[in-house]
Amino acid sequence: MAELTKPPSAMRQYAILLRVGLASAMQYRADFVMTAVGAICYEAVSLAFVGVIVYAFGSIGGWSLVEVAFVYGIRSMGHALHGILSGQLWTADGVVRRGEFDRYLLRPVNPLIQLLARRFQVTAVGDIVFGAVVLAVTAVAAPISWSLASVVFLIAAVIGSALVESAVMLAIASLTFRLLASSPILSVADTVFVTFGPYPLSVLPRTVAHLLTFVLPLAYAAFFPAAVLLDRTTELFVPTWLAFASPVVGLLLYAAAVLFFHRQMRHYSSPGH
């Protein structure tokens, strides 16, 4: 009797599905490149907005152009990684309503992994190129004396930033199983992230800043790690250790969101085929 082989690990399954998705997206090479370039342009508007503001005002709340740009750099690289991981969450509505989710339940791979790797997020490729360039340029220009520890913290912070945004979006997308619609709520959260994302949140009214820390946790996605690296922790409106723990917060939030997704999944009812 043939021995049963152990199924590949969840990470490996995800990697395989991601590679398949990439191969299929690459079939339309011109479209792939155009879409990626288009995504770069899209991001460029928000950078141009911030650039013009800081140019006209000299600084925002005492933060200079390079410092604000550095906040923007962390956020835009984190957002790009978030796009690779979670871009498909925007399709959760359709997947549940059309009953595509039936298939996910039948296959021997975790349904969440199948949803996340449903298609390859082509726009994220453009975002990553854009994010990497902006982050590299601003990290060099920012008044930071880089050491091994600070570079490691920056990398952790960028991953944490992606996880924070993904956690919020995943938690919202999980509501699809009960509400059958989540993209309107995703849009609202996305608007808040895009609007406030690049600013030093210390300039906002305290209530708003606290909302963006404890309700919609945008602060961990760029402002806190940037404040730590720029040595501006005196301006924080939370204990300093919490800002240092930003990457960990990202990890914990994402773990909680994954748990929440699996809880909500039980409420799935097939539309029938």
Added chain:
Amino acid sequence: MTLVRQVLSQVRIGCLTPWAYRASMLLSFLVLALQVALFSVVWRAIYAGHSGPVAGVDVDTAVGYAVLSLTVATVLNTSPYSSIESRVRDGLIGVDLTRPIGLLTQSLAVQAGYVVATLPAAAVGLGTGLAVRGLAPPPDVSDTVRFAVSLLLAFGVSQLITLLMSLTSFWTLEVGGVGMAFFVVRTFMSGAVVPLWFMPDWLQAIAVALPFQASTYTPIAVYFGRPPGGFVSAVGLQALWIVILTGLCLWLWSRAKHRVVVQGG
């Protein structure tokens, strides 16, 4: 008279189509309301560290500009993907060409219908603006009239820009990436996100040379009593862009006629 009826029927189609997707229409209103509220917070925070105006603009004007520009852009800058592009791709352009009114008239009528359909957004945007105390009425009646005139011209400019963009789909068939790049240039150069006042001189020079500012920035600048180069020349420039863009559309369409591909036709 029949022509008017025919055109109005197209306007009606354009008006009804977006409301077939009621949820996404209502969502776009919600997002507008949220943007107005968020941007007023952001602008006030940006001004918090500065006493007095920046680039001659005080905080109330900056917030008011954001309220108006987000609202005007949502209503006027309709999606260029709505008309010709998808019809070329689906092959429906063949049907359009057999209609008794010209394609450009049809497209403009449908687009105008879209704008009419989106009009409730004006109430949402301005209502939110009032709720967050972000907008003051224009100083006097003559300013209101001037604003209305400039807004009407802006409507013409923005619709012709949309039409010009859709006409390029006869050459490209697929405007995905180009469409996104266009969206970006239009959003930024029209002054929809940030007034031209704050831009560095070289960027202002580029923006002034392009038609986009005539579709959003000009009427709002008029509203705040700062028409670029005086009211007459600001409105004159808008009118000039309408003439130029109309000419470009006609020229492009005369070229396009010879290369229409009716897919699956």
